[in-house]
Amino acid sequence: MSTPSELQLYNTLTRTTEPFTTLEPGVVRMYVCGVTVYDDAHIGHAMSAIVFDVMRRYLEWSGYHVLHIVNFTDVDDKIINRANLLGIDPHELAERYIEEFLEQLKVLNVLPATRYPRATGTMPDIIGAIERLIEQGYAYAAAPDGSTAQDVYFRVERFETYGKLSRRSREDMLGGTRVEVVAYKESPADFALWKAAKTDEPAWDSPWGPGRPGWHIECSAMSLKHLGEQMDIHGGGNDLIFPHHENEIAQSESLTGKAPFSRFWVHNGMLQLVNAQTGQVEKMSKSLGNLVTIKQFLIDDDGAVLRLLVLGSHYRKPLTYNEEVLADTRRKLERLRGALQGATGSHETGTSVDTLVGAAAAAREQFTFAMNDDLNTSGALAALFELVRAINVARDAGVGEGPLLEAQTVLLELAGVLGLSLEASTPSTALEVGPFVDLLLELRGELRQAKQFALADKVRDRLSALGVVLEDTPQGTRWKFER
């Protein structure tokens, strides 16, 4: 069977929370829909990547080996349009954005996926899959009158359980107002597997003439290629449930004859942002034009801030992004990091040490309990904050370096499971100005000793205005950058 695990995961397919098990003991096959690369990625994309990174880290921490596949859609209308606009090759444009996105994921401390397949790198598999779907009667080629190049459509009628993921009836689908009317489709609900090339478009040779794949088939082909006929977890944003994931199920299950295509379907909620123009709260999205790019975000904040923001609420809920929430999150991160300060006392035994040891064990337990409950990261963070307090209390009580470090190691370990790095990143500017700040602190220290407090405070205030915050401690004065 599978590796025993206490993890309970919400499954969109069944709309219930179920005990997590795997097809193969100890191995998790996980496929997450990546981005269509035609423009700068925004923090909504980052949120999704972070959510599934946390899931992957937690599974690994729980003892699983995780095969984590993330695809890139690198051929589609938007990429082509954008490339034409810029007068460059679509493939080159896509690769440029992929590279940039991968670089940003690194800064966000998202572990690299096992593989990052591209649609354009999976073409023989895609064409093969479409051929088999046609052979089995699940798909048909069709063309407008007078054209030789053909489209291929999936025959939705043939797939009896169509709609099971998104809980839509076929009548609902046919009643949809936005269904494109194409005369040569058998049914308006049928969706494209292959699109005949128009002029000036990238095209691949196929039995149906030059063309390119539809959006959904690439995921079916890639998951089949890299994970096999069935997988444990298929993830993505909840805006992909319909039609994308519904169509993937139809294609894959028709192709393999095996169901379920994925045993768990996991969807994250959307990042919401107030639209500056309308004042409406909306999903952050490229097409709506209300977004903060990852690039923009990283100018003012380090990646841990975004991760902590995402961890603060449950992954399935919509998350509102605004300045106030951002400011809160920065302070939260400071509090977590503050707990890593060294010992000031030297008690290696005693009740305060015992209390700290107990608190660390309790935190670990509370953390695991929360994470097992459908990745309740907010509850997991509460466990970390309680450990933070215990550490601070212990330090104040004079607990020595040994026991304190032990508790701090637990804090770092649990934070690490969430992908949160608590070691404050040192801005390069800090390295440059460090000696000068130290010089000012030395002079200020002499002023304080001479009771010249007005001057000493002036140094502190002026540094503060420049973003350098001072903290006087019995061990001397510490300083750090603050936004």
Added chain:
RNA sequence: GGCGACGUAGCCAAGUGGUAAGGCAGCGGUCUGCAAAACCGCCAUUCGCGGGUUCAAGUCCCGCCGUCGCCUCCA
């Protein structure tokens, strides 16, 4: 219009039918030359509204109101 999710303090947010975690902000105190940080204390008789089930409901059921998402570009 159809389908779905959500509505918990000033803000963010967790919550297995048994009597409201955690964080931010705020207030009072300890420490400090003063701050900062840290610590201690205070901060929702109440969980959108109205019914119902139950010995017991934020948690289950029904209705209403509000917000958001999807309905073939979307993480």
